[in-house]
Amino acid sequence: MPVRLNLTALAATLASLLLLAAPGAAQPRPSEPEITSAEPTEPEVAADLFRKSPYLFFPGVASQMTVLWQLSATDTARISWGTDTTYSLGSAPTVEYGFDHQHRITLGGLSAGARYYYRVATTGAARSGSFLAAPAPDATRLKFLAYGDTRSYPATHDRVAAGIVSTYTADPEYRTLALNVGDLVFNGGSESDWSTQFFSSTQPNLRTLMADLPYVVCMGNHEGEGLLFVKYFPYPFAGGRYWSFDYGPAHFVVVDQYTWYGDGTSQLRWLKADLAASTRPWKFMLLHEPGWSAGGGHANNTPMQNYLEPLCEQYGVSIVFGGHNHYYARAVVNGVEHVTTGGGGAPLYTPVPTYPNIVAAASAYHSCTIDIDAGTLRFRAVSADGVVIDSFTLTDTTPPVATLTSPVGGEDWKAG
Numbered sequence: 001m002p003v004r005l006n007l008t009a010l011a012a013t014l015a016s017l018l019l020l021a022a023p024g025a026a027q028p029r030p031s032e033p034e035i036t037s038a039e040p041t042e043p044e045v046a047a048d049l050f051r052k053s054p055y056l057f058f059p060g061v062a063s064q065m066t067v068l069w070q071l072s073a074t075d076t077a078r079i080s081w082g083t084d085t086t087y088s089l090g091s092a093p094t095v096e097y098g099f100d101h102q103h104r105i106t107l108g109g110l111s112a113g114a115r116y117y118y119r120v121a122t123t124g125a126a127r128s129g130s131f132l133a134a135p136a137p138d139a140t141r142l143k144f145l146a147y148g149d150t151r152s153y154p155a156t157h158d159r160v161a162a163g164i165v166s167t168y169t170a171d172p173e174y175r176t177l178a179l180n181v182g183d184l185v186f187n188g189g190s191e192s193d194w195s196t197q198f199f200s201s202t203q204p205n206l207r208t209l210m211a212d213l214p215y216v217v218c219m220g221n222h223e224g225e226g227l228l229f230v231k232y233f234p235y236p237f238a239g240g241r242y243w244s245f246d247y248g249p250a251h252f253v254v255v256d257q258y259t260w261y262g263d264g265t266s267q268l269r270w271l272k273a274d275l276a277a278s279t280r281p282w283k284f285m286l287l288h289e290p291g292w293s294a295g296g297g298h299a300n301n302t303p304m305q306n307y308l309e310p311l312c313e314q315y316g317v318s319i320v321f322g323g324h325n326h327y328y329a330r331a332v333v334n335g336v337e338h339v340t341t342g343g344g345g346a347p348l349y350t351p352v353p354t355y356p357n358i359v360a361a362a363s364a365y366h367s368c369t370i371d372i373d374a375g376t377l378r379f380r381a382v383s384a385d386g387v388v389i390d391s392f393t394l395t396d397t398t399p400p401v402a403t404l405t406s407p408v409g410g411e412d413w414k415a416g
Contacts, residue, residue, distance in 0.1 A: 048125040049075055051101065052199040052232075054118075055210035058177065060236050060245035062134040063110045065214065068232075069120055069127070070199075071101040079105055081118040085128075089116075098231075112136035115175070129211030132175045135248035140374040142248040142282075143173045145213070147367035148181030148323035149342035151222055154197050154206075156365060157345030160384050161205040164367050167382075168213065174369065177247065178213040181323030181341060182220025182288035189224040194232065218254045220288040220323065226258065239266055244274050249372060251280035253317075255287040261307055268307055275315035282372055283317045290322030292331035293340045294351035294361045298324050312336045318377065318394055319370075325349055328366050328381050328389055331357035337392070341368050341381070360390040 052070035059066045067079060077094045080087035094103045103120075110116060110133035119128040135142060145164055150157040168174035185193040201207065215233070219241045223229040226241055237243045240259030245252055253274055261267040275283065291304035301324075312320060313334050323342035326349045331338040338357075342349075343366040351361035365384040370377065377394040 049073055049122050050125055050127060051195070053201070053207050053211065054120045054127050054129060056129070056131055056212070056214040057233065057235065058134065058214035058216065058245065058247070059106055060243070061108075062112060062137065062246070064106050064108050065110060065116070065131055065133065066104060066106045067118060067120065068102070068104045071096065071103065071122060074101060075123050077103050077120055077122040079118060079120050081107055081116055083114065083116060085117050085119075087117065087119055100231075102231075104234075110134075113139070115172075127211070129208075130175075131212060131214065132172075135176075137246065137248070139248040140372075141173070142176065142250055142370075142372045143171070144177040144179065144247075144250075144370050145174060145367055146179035146181070146321050146339070146370065147341050147344045148179075148217075148288075148321075149183045149220070149326050149346040150180065150344035151183045151186045151197060151346045153345045153347065154200055154203050156384075157197075158203040158205045160344050160365050160367055161203065161209045163382065163384055163386065165205050165208050165212075167367075167369060175212060176214075178209060178215050179252075179286055179321055180215060180217035180344070181286060181321055182218045183222040183323060183342075183346060184217065184220065184229075186222060187224065188220075188222050188229055189227070191228065194228055199232075216252065216254065216286065218286045218288055219256050219258055221258065223258075238270055238274075242267055242270070244278075246278070246280055249280055250282045250284060251275075251278040252284050252286060255285060255308065257287055257289050257301070257304070262303065263307070271308070272311055275311055275317070278315070281375070282377065283315065285312060285317050285320045287320065287322050289324045290320070290331075290338055290340050292333055292338045292355075292357050293322065293325045294327070294329035294331075294353060294355045294358050295325075296351045297326060297349035300355075309333065309336065319379070321368075325351070327351045327361065327363045329355075329361040330359055330381075330390055330392075331355075332359055333357050337379075337394070339368065339379075339381075341366070343367075343384075362389040364389055 049071040051072040054067050054069040057066050080091040082089040094105050113135050114133050117130040185197040187193045235243050241256040243254050289301040291301050319337045321339050325340050326342045326346045329340040329351050348363050350363050353361040366381050369380045379392050380388055381390040383389050
């Protein structure tokens with residue numbers, strides 16, 4: 001059948017296009033994408049204003065979750081959320097805060113352990129994710145993940161992130177927390193490093209991970225003065241860059257080793273009071289420079305040994321997660337497990353398995369899974385290739401008698 005052209009309509013269309021292309025002609029501004037009940041697409045188009053895609057952190061309140069993102073220019077945004085992709089529980093506009101087009105909103109009234117879906121829309125694009133709300137305070141089961149030292153090699157980091165995504169996709173009970181022991185980027189004072197090494201769109205697995213799991217990260221030495229660290233991770237700090245929170249049956253304390261924590265300091269007093277007050281059956285410490293590791297890069301951190309280890313022993317900290325050395329290692333000191341999980345993307349070091357108190361070590365990119373079921377904790381360190389490189393089980397959470405092992409090795413607390 002022959003095609004008939006409407007020459008009058010065609011001429012009008014061509015005239016409109018020529019007018020829009022004329023120098024100085026006003027360009028129409030795309031309207032905000034309509035929020036519908038369908039699963040949204042995430043277009044990568046020229047008008048996409050997302051500079052840093054939405055990511056999560058847990059603000060320390062069981063019924064809340066915080067969503068953050070950054071745009072490349074001043075614009076409004078809208079977040080919608082619900083228990084499915086109709087996002088029927090709520091929708092709210094957001095405006096930027098600070099001086100660099102950042103947005104943040106804390107969702108409240110969440111039901112313990114429920115899964116929530118959210119969508120953030122702005123001019124030309126939208127991003128979506130989902131998360132599990134924190135478990136109830138009396139929960140006896142918890143699964144979470146840990147890794148760190150993700151700087152320098154973003155493609156390698158993304159490969160490790162792919163393993164984490166696979167873990168919580170296969171077992172949704174791991175859709176809880178991702179702990180990171182610091183050194184997210186090589187130069188923490190460089191916006192370029194944050195954009196290319198950690199928040200880059202070329203890391204699709206990491207973008208998925210951070211959209212689905214609240215990120216809990218401690219300060220590393222490569223975060224420098226910490227100004228950009230705090231900018232992108234504005235946790236409810238108790239002081240410096242240290243804080244703590246409860247999550248189901250677990251208590252987590254995040255240490256800032258670049259705010260001094262020796263005798264008489266505010267941080268050490270706070271740490272002691274915080275651990276003493278916790279009634280959770282499982283306690284964990286997150287820091288960057290481990291007290292006991294396997295050499296091959298950095299020596300054991302003596303301030304951790306002298307000031308923090310006695311608190312761990314006295315108040316029943318089960319595992320201390322550290323990094324700094326780019327490999328996996330585990331030391332056991334007076335009943336406390338010291339895990340070095342520095343295989344998140346930085347150039348690997350070679351551990352020395354004969355270092356004091358070391359019971360396992362491997363030069364491998366990896367992440368860790370922790371599975372708590374009432375009085376039993378099962379731990380696994382899994383390489384980026386899916387090979388289990390270490391595992392152990394804890395069954396007794398009764399604090400041992402506090403006796404300090406003599407420090408071995410050592411480095412100044414500011415050393416990098």
